[in-house]
Amino acid sequence: MMKFSSCAAALLLAAGLAAADRQLFSIARGGAVFAPFNKTDKVKVAGDRLALELPPKGGRWRGTIVTPKKGEKYFDLSKGAILAVDVRNNNKYPMQLRMEIVNLKEGKNSNAFAHIAYSSIALLPGEKAPLRVRYGRAVKESSAWAPEGMQRLPDGFVKGDHKIVPDRVAQLRIWTSNPDADRPMRFELSNFRVEEPVKPLPEALRSKEAFYPFIDRFGQYKHADWPGKVTDVAQLGERKLAEDRELAANPAVPGRNRFGGWADGPTFGEKKGGWGTVKYKGKWFLTDPEGKLFWSLGVNSIQLVEDPTGISFRENYFEELPPNEGAKKQFYTRKAFPRFGFYKGKGGNRDTNILQFYFMLHNVSLKYGDNYARKYLDRSQERLRSWGFNTNGNWLDPEILNRPHLPYITCITFKKFYQVIEGCKQIGWQKFPDVFNPDFAAGIAEALRGHHRNTVTDENCIGYFVDNELSWGKTDTFLAEGALRSPASQPAKIAMTEYYRNKYGNDIAALNKVWGTGYAGFDAFLNSTAMPAEPEKARADLEEFNDVIVNRYFRTCKEVISREAPGKLYFGCRFNDRNEKVIATSAKYLDGCSFNLYRPEISAWRLPAGVDMPVIVGEWHYGTAANGPAHPGLQPAANQAERARGFDRYVRSALWNPQIAGVHYFKYTDQMATGRPADDENIQCGFVDVTDTPYREMVDAARKVSADMYRYRLAEGPGK
Structure with a gap:
């Protein structure tokens, strides 16, 4: 087979994608109808561009509903896999915009959605970039043999968001709720198009006999391919050696002290000896034991034993599992289950009757061999330093604390x-x-x-959360x-x-x-x-x-x-809802507040009026349905490149925000394609996949934004 250089391959790929782009409609020629969400929203066509002017005080959702031109009932998106539109942020501050692809149920209710796929984009001031929505196909009706125990099913099945009937799209909804900012929003949209050649659905979806088993020996979805998918055990060792060389060449982002604080920044003598907080030039930071400014960029859930997937009642899903005996028995467990999900009640009075398997752990054993547990945990810390992170987020394997490790904030559990x-x-x-x-x-x-x-x-322990x-x-x-x-x-x-x-x-x-x-x-x-x-x-x-x-x-x-x-800091309970009075009360006792904020960007997010203190974002992520697990998470992206872009813009939006003192990404590894037993979540949101292979785009994005983060924090944002 002919081999191409990486550069040549990239050019061919780009050319192929460009050739596959198809204009959905012409704005200038009246190819669609643009209606405002609210009477105060201004939607104006200017040549081949659409201008949105959204007031600071409008409805809950502000934007435009796009429908086909008169005489046509549907948009046809069947020639591609991604809908894209170019968006310009005509504001002097970061902003976000969301696009939804909607199939409607039969009837007159324009809000009765049958299927929906969506994504959002975060844009820096004046930035123009494509907002892309990947959509799966909801063409196979649910049947007695459809897989269960997953919040989202693979492309072709009906269950779950992020899939549509492509040739029956009744609406595009483009909007922002802008819950955090009392300020006008101005956007410019152009070039609605479909991208990426659509692939035929797998033949395996034709019947139960062809579809099962649908998970290979590594825990990957069998009936699709993507860059980085492992097909042979030997590839695991090859990737380990390649990463060894890369980590040796890139041990850490320069300009940091041993804690990850800003070595070249100011020193606060009164803060030396422990962890603290300081407001410097109008921005909140933590301070490390050397008295240096510390902005916490972290990753959650670095654990050796995490998120098994259920085997019982689904034995036919899996192509090959090792024997549940001898040395392989350690990769099985019979943990109890919580109150909801596929496995609710399936264990009868003894939930421990449900057999589960740790695919990630098994793959790690194949990759690292002897002492694989120690090697895997040590590598997590090497990776984080190399990738530009300076913090372990919540749910950290306690064994990591017995060897060299990054600073961390952990949750007190009992x-x-x-x-x-x-x-x-x-x-x-x-x-x-x-x-x-x-x-x-x-x-x-x-x-x-x-x-x-x-x-x-432990001098690397910054402090604690209590509860989540x-x-x-x-x-x-x-x-x-x-x-x-x-x-x-x-x-x-x-x-x-x-x-x-x-x-x-x-x-x-x-x-x-x-x-x-x-x-x-x-x-x-x-x-x-x-x-x-x-x-x-x-x-x-x-x-x-x-x-x-x-x-x-x-x-x-x-x-x-x-x-x-x-001497340790208390960061609260990782709020995920917003009760203003509770948050204001908590501030009387906290050293820093914590929130889990799954949004495209958080530049204008604020604590309640009158409350000013450092905030740690305990969870956020971007995911995609393009690489194995079918669930793209709470912030879906079209592909790995778009995930990486989303990561960068989220971090920059947090650096822009004076109250945010750090963000911790959820999470280190992907969830299993077949779901975690607790609640069936099967999200592709990790920095590494189920075979312990890092996503290159995410690694590069983290290194880039981290290298610039202290300078960016002080150079950008309100008052700059």
Whole structure:
């Protein structure tokens, strides 16, 4: 077979893609109809360009709905795999724009979506770039043999977003919700087109017999190919040797001290000796033990044993699994399952009956051979330094702390003492912890004295989170209502009863008069699990006790950390919702706040009015359905190049933002193509795939933005 140089191959690929581009319609010739989302949105055609002028105060969504020209019902996207439009950001600040490809259900409701594929773009001030949406094909109706246990299925199956019927596209929706900025938004759009030659769907989708097994021996989807896919065990060793040479040639980004702080930047003598925070030239930073500015660029979930995939009830999915015996037995597990997903209840009363397999761990053993666990974990730290990261994010394998490692922020976890408020409706991952149970504080203390004890004296430990994505509710009475609905044995219910007994001078009649209730006494109040018939009358009291719960939660965490791990920073609970009052209250106790922000960019994101402190973004990512796992995640990209671009722009938008002191990417490895048992997530969002092969585009993007990050932070953004 003829061999091409990498340069020649790239030119041929570019030429092929360019040849495949097909204009979807002509703006200048009236090839489509552009309607504003809101009356205040201005949509204007100027030659071959479309101008969007969106006011700072409009509807929740602002932009344009694009439909075919009069006489045509659908756009036909069947000649390509990606829809693209060139977008210019005509603003003096970073902005984001989203495009959705929509199939509608039959009927007159223009918001009744049958299928949808979407993506977003983040643009620097004045920047012009293509917004690309990859769309799979929803052409095969769900059947009795469609694979299960995955949030998204491969191209061709109907289930899940990011797939459409390509020749029946009724709308394109182009919009921004701009939740963070009270400022006008101006964009220019041009050249709507389809890109990338569409490949026929795999023949294997024709029947159950042809489709199964659909996962190869490495845990990869069998019925598609992509750059970097492993086809032979020998390739694993070859890639290891190639990466050995690359890491040796690029050991670290220059200009950093041993912690990853800015070696060439200012030194804050009063901050030496531990980790701290400082606002320098209007921007928040952490400071490292040498007193240097430290902006935290990190990666989550560097773990040796993580995210197995379920085998039980799906044995026919897998082409080849090693025997569950002898040396290979270590790659199997029978862990318990949580409350939702494909495996919910399938283990009966013994969820540990469900067999699972660690594909990543098995591939790592094949790649590194003897002492593979140590070699894999050591390599993670070498990679992060080489790629420009200076922080290990949450969910770090504890074994890493026994060898040279980067600084880290870790989450204090404890289950033995963790009681929840039973009356709290479960709207997130878990019910809210009962902070009135003395064991809550005892649990944090025991964790810091126990399995987190090495972190307390580790100079590379920046600090701690406690909990992850707690459910605070959208109202300022949510937690108090949970306590009110709880049984008499609940410590929070007991504390609530005593709080109101004291407030009303042990006079239940006084409480009944305010609440419009008829409790016989405070014992009856304690034993009731019902909400008042007229909850509005009790709102003020419930808000008061809600504040008591919130303050007690953050105060307890801060006091225990300060006592048990002096000098370490407390970064809160990794908010994923936005209750303004709770966030403002938390700031009284935190050294830095933490949020999980899955967005295209965060340049204008802000804490509540009057709150100013450093913020760590605990999670965010970009993914694509073009490389194995079918789920492109919460910020889908068209391909690896677009993922890398998204990574760069997200980091730059955070550097632009004065309150952001660091961002931690989720996550180090892809999720399994067949889903994690906890909730069926099967997202391609990692820096390395299931065979431990790094994504070159992501590595290059990280190195580039990291090399420039301290200069960029001080040179760009508000006031510059």
